[in-house]
Amino acid sequence: MTALIDSAAARVEWIRSRMRLLAAVREKFAETRPFEGHRIGMSLHIEPKTAVLLETLAAGGAEIVGTGNHGSTQDDVVAYLQNQGMTLFGRRDDSLDQHHANVASVLDATPDILLDNGADLAAGIVARGAGATLIGGTEETTSGGDRLRSELLGQVPFPVIVINDSMLKQLGENKHAVGQSVVESFMRITNLMIPGRRFVVVGYGWCGRGVAQYLRALGGKVAVAEVDELKAFEAALDGFRVDTADGLAGWGEVFITATGRPNVLTMSAIDRMGDGAILANCGHFPWEIDTASLRTSATATRAIDDTIERIELPNGRHVILIAGGRMFNLAGTAPKGNSLDSMDLGFLLQVLSLERVATGAGTLVAGAQPVPDDLEREIARRMVAAMGASL
Template sequence: MTDLAARGAARVEWIRSRMPLLAAAREQFATSRPFAGHLIGMSLHLEPKTAVLLETLAAGGAEVVATGNHGSTQDDVVAFLRGQGMTVHGARDDTLAQHHENVAAVAAARPSILLDNGADLAALAAESALAADALAVADPWNILGGTEETTSGGIRLREELAGRIPFPVIVINDSKLKAIGENRHAVGQSVVESFMRITNLMVPGRRFVVVGYGWCGSGVAHYLRALGGKVAVVETDELKAFEAAMDGYRVGSLEQLTEWGEVFITATGHPGILTQSFFEAVPSGAILANCGHFPWEIDVPALREYSTGETHLDDAIDRLDLPGGRHVILLADGRMMNLAGREPKGNSLESMDLGFLLQSLSLERVATGADTLVAGAQPVPDDLDREIARRMLAAMHAER
């Protein structure tokens, strides 16, 4: 085993030892073998917790072909998974073009079940289905179904790809269980930890603007305030804005809060949140960061075009000079900073144990009961949510 693979193996061993829900699922799958005869194609952050998920699926009989997401792949984990006989594409320093090639390589293997993050694989499947119809291909890419991890991917499925997905896709992020455990508390905690780890700046007394008050944004706001940060929220949905106000945050438009904020964190899942007009008005020294899945919430290309110069200050920290003697600090190149920044840890082990059990059982439902599901995006079946909540409460010893 290479040194890189050995390091990955050691990290995965620690993670595996702290994920009891997946351990129980692995034992269950080893007997029931729900994925026997299936090739699962995955596009999801490749880090130690994901490796434990893939081990769990393999125990259930799955063959796996996988790639990570752009900028978050951990090379030692890739080396470990390849040593376990899995086909894994990608590396941490891949360009965006190389990442797209990696996703295409997963699709080229023609998996029968998809484990998607951002709907990249689903988009390729939709293109394949259209091409097959147009060319009357005798052997189209037949997909039983799949899962989608993120809010961003769910939005793509329901908007960009609406009516074009001929198989069921269970959107894991629709689960209230995941929203509470992983998005609000785990993402909230890990984003704030990552801000401190990357910048080495204090939170208390600093003015933060959180753009988006969904589950992730509300969690980020909560943990920033818990550590003494002054927090304001930008939210275009009136009900969510009302919730933020009732939770005690200052609420306003981005235009109203631009001059007030010192750190701006996007958490919307939508593109084009911080754009040219913001860059023209933001105070000098402001820090810009994103925790949404796609690196499109901060319009980084427009920011660089507007910039008069750029300096790479540290791992995941860039200074961009702006007209008039101003500058801004960009973290992790606008990518998901808790997975693309320095010493990426991602969400807590417990939250990902819950979230990946939800993934595992949803994929099992696709493999064994796809005919009970409808085509296109849909929420996690209620019985799975409740079963996993019971298991998580038992694992937490919540009765004590």
């Protein structure tokens, strides 16, 4: 355990020294203590950058009880945060059922503020018919915002600020940071080159835009599969080949899903792919690739390492599945995730939105809503200043 804690401590120290926006807020929170008397229930990827976020909330008086997201938890960071007095559940090798049990354990602790990612906590509150003691929370990602506005619409009795609605997050974190980390993770995990390789990016939202841009910048041949007319139009104007996933299946060599939606890469497309096609997902939930049907169709599977899996299909073909269909830039081998700079911005949005919930929940409405405009503009001013630019 000591070795785990020491390993994480060194990484957290490095990251803390590079997240200057959060450092300034942490110093302020130590004086103002906006979370005094509040228990924050968290479901978020647990990695070193998350540790700096949680330290900032704890400096403001928050009691933290939380769990990671399925498949991306870093065990040394959990040990480090537990040693800091936080109550955290979960391990990297947890099954999906165990992850759901971890979420239930967080809710059993009766938090009054939620820090959610994928709306697992909000869905658990709704399923329990609870929520009366909650004053509000935040939702980090596209997938969670979609759930709040579809299956959970009208059922969440407290305000939830959707961080991913922020243009700052869409540009700084989703487009540029996810784009960069996905390309870096692909090269590190597969040890394959980008130039000349044919990539199909499924989805042209902010993450898909970034992935496509960075692949092309490094010499990849990139096509986009998109069902939304306006996004398809934009992708075409940006110079990408645009077609359906089925239509691009025979052309592509690598397929990366970035939609937040289930089963966008189906067996219909996989059956049209060439031998050795690579399948990877960078969306929050491991549901964008129809892995259930893929495994049912398989004649054999073989793990190449803990992230690369070879799946044999009828007619002698095979495909390569990365990270079991999970978010491979965080669930893959030696994950780094998004850049420190982008997460300094993203987590600044988080902590100031959570501060608004803790101190001004009465100014918010029930259900999903964007980051308040005054917060977004204040953070934009800080970012512009931090980049050495002027308004």
